[in-house]
Amino acid sequence: MFDETQKASALTNELNVEFGGHSSKGIKTENQDAFAALNTQAQEKESKGVIACLADGCSSAKNAKQASQLSVTHFINEYLNTPPSWAVKKSVSKVLASLNQWLYSQSVNYNHVGQRQADWMTTFTALILKSATGYIFHLGDTRITRLREKNMEAITRDHKVNDTLTRALGAQLHQEIDVYEVELKADDIYILTCDGVHDVLPYSDIQKLIDEHTNLEHAAKAVTELAIARGSDDNVSCLLVKVNSIAKQNLDELYHSLTRRKIPPPLKVGQKIDDFTVIRELHASSRSHIYLVQQTPDTPPVVLKAPSVNFEDDVHYLQGFIREGWVGQRINHPNVMKVLNTQSQSRFLYHICEYMDGQTLSDYKHDVPYLEIAQVRSIVEQIVHALRAFQRLDMVHRDLKLDNVMIDAHGKVTLIDYGTVSVAAMDESVKQIADDCPQGTIDYTAPETLISLHADFKSDMFSLGVIAYELLCSKLPYKTLPASHTPIDYSHWQYTSIRKYRADIPFWLDQALMKALAPKPALRYHAFSEFLTDISKPNPHLQSSANKISIMKRDPVLLWKSISLCLFIILLCVLIIKN
Incomplete structure (x- = not known):
């Protein structure tokens, strides 16, 4: 357990935020502004961050007040309901697109000249603080200004020309949203205001009021009251967000959390760990041990996976193992191994997974060295179904290979072993240990990952192409890279x-494989479905494109061999003539 000093240290390494806001109708008869803020806790703060947003209903809209109120409440609720694995930008873009379409659809009236009348329309600005980063999403003339070390700086840009709004939620079916990403610092204060405030008050007055009040709510109220006193003829709203501390990577704390549970020693048949009895060992390697276990004679057997004691001090590996359990409990797909329980209350570190009676594709390939095209197509299609489940959750597998795919006697394929999975939401946290080397197995790893450590679904596409190629011919499509060689380009x-x-x-299938295995990601397929289509039937466009490719690009080795042969024949002829 942490002692009191450690607990205090842990608190200073967490994101800590406080709010204060005030809104008033001012001289108007109705307040069409709305703001909302939520200081999330624990895992929700880790995956979703802290949320603040402000909306200013457009006075020209019949339902301006309802539009602004619905926007801030709906935004927070729906954002928190997006998958915890999604990146902030993906989550927000999905929510705002849906919200905008709903507001737009509520306006069905047209004026006397046939122009659509937007009845539900509002400006909208949101700030999401996560780990050590702030994400800002902006439409309209509400504004976010940052007060840092006595300096005021406007971050957003007003969407207004000659006092006319050019962008707002509900105004158009499709909206372009400004997105900003800012680095957070302790003691930053982010100031969200409507035009009824910032069109009247200079930054110096706002800063002075904030300096005079230690309570943020009192400061926000003082700002709105001064705006009214200065003659604001609009609703007035101010929301203050202060960053007390940001999340930091504390290696001692991280090591303690990752090594809190002990790695079990290698187990033998009949031994027990917690409530599980080992029936037999399924697999053992330098990285992990996998056993078939059972709780009671009446319960079905399950799989227990434990890390190897070789990695008991490797925080990068342990982080990946724990992430694998997190991922496996959130993906529910017939072609992905399900993690049933991570046994987080146990003093030992292990996962309980579903049992699959089968063998890896690597072992299967040894038993069935020659596979028909239809068999390989079926395997690839099932892997694609599994990868789509990862893609929908903003995850990248990063270690696709024959050893990480199971196949049973009926040909059903299951993806296993995802300790190297990249989770977008986790990658945004400074508490995650960043990769310092490419993840995956070198013969299957996409070139961009080896060159720059970057990986996305096209990287998984490359690895899938290698699997398909190897299943068909037991060879690799590219020369094996030496372990000590780090490529600097795609050559x-x-x-x-x-x-x-x-x-x-067939030639058309070869062309499909070549496109999936293109060294440069931009030249690969843009969707898994395109690859599946092209390995199922000829793609005339792909074949015509291949015919246009010069022999230098298609087979440079053959070209130089041909040139060398021609030169040799010419030289031989010259010698014969001279003699």
Whole structure:
């Protein structure tokens, strides 16, 4: 357990935020402004961050007040309901697109000249603080200003020309939203205001009032009252968000949390760990131990996966193992191994997973060395179904290979082992240990990952292409990179036609594999569905494109061999003539 000093230290390494806000109708008969803020806690703060937003209903809209109020409440509720694995920007873009379409759909009236009358329309500005970063999303003329070390700076840009709004929620079916990303610092104060405030008060007056009040709510009220006193003819609203501390990576704290549970020693048949009895060992390697276990004779057997004691001090590996349990409990798909329980209350570190009676594709390939195209197509299609489940949750597998795919006697495929999965929401946290080397197995890892450590769904596409290629011909599409060699560009990868190893593979299928395995991500398929279509039937466009590719690009080795042969024949002829 942490002692009191450690607890205090842990608190200073967390994101800590406080709010204060005030809104008034001013001289108007109705307040069409609305603001909301939520200081989330624990896991919700880790995955979603702290939320503040302000909306100013457009006075020209019949339901301006309802539009602003609905926008701030709906935004927070729906944002928190997005998957915890999604990145902030993806979550917000989905929520705001849906909210905008709903507001737009409520306006069905047209004026006398046939122009659509927007009855539900509001400006909207949101600030989400997560870990050590602030994410700002902005439409209209509400504004976010930052007070940092006595300096006031406007971050957002008003969408207004000649006092006319050019953007607002509900104004158009599709809206372009300004997105800003800012680095947070302790003692920053973010000031969200409507135009009824910032069009009247200079920054110096706002800053002075904030300096004079230690209570943020009192400061916000003082700002709105001064705006009214200065002659504001609009609603007045001010929301203050102060960053007391930001999340920091404390290696001692991180090490303690990751090593809190002990790695169990290698287990033998009949041994017990907690309530589970080992029936047999399924797999053992330098990285992990996997056992078939059972709680009672009447319960079905399950799989227990434990890390190897070789990694008991490797925080990067332990973080990946714990992340695997988190991911496995959130993906519910028939082609992805389900983690049933991570046993977080146990003093031992392990996962309980569903049991699958089958073998890895690597073992399957040894037993069935020659696979028909239809068999490989079925396997690839099932892997794609699994990868889509990851993609929908903003995750990238990053370690696709034959050893990480199971197949049973009926041909059902299941994706396993995802300790290297990249989770977008986790990648936004400074508390995660950043990768200092490429994740995955080198022969299957996409070139961009080896060059820059970047990985996205197109990186998984590359690895899938390698799997399909290897299943068809038991070879790799590219020369194996030496372990000590770090490529600096894409020139190392020169695709070897699969027809060199299997003449029965049609040309159109070879072209589909070559596109999936393109070294540069931009040249690969833009969706898994496109790849599935092209390995199922010929794509005339793909074939015509291939015919236009010069022999230098298609097979540079063959070209230079041909040139060398021609030069040799010319030289031989010259020698014959001279003699």
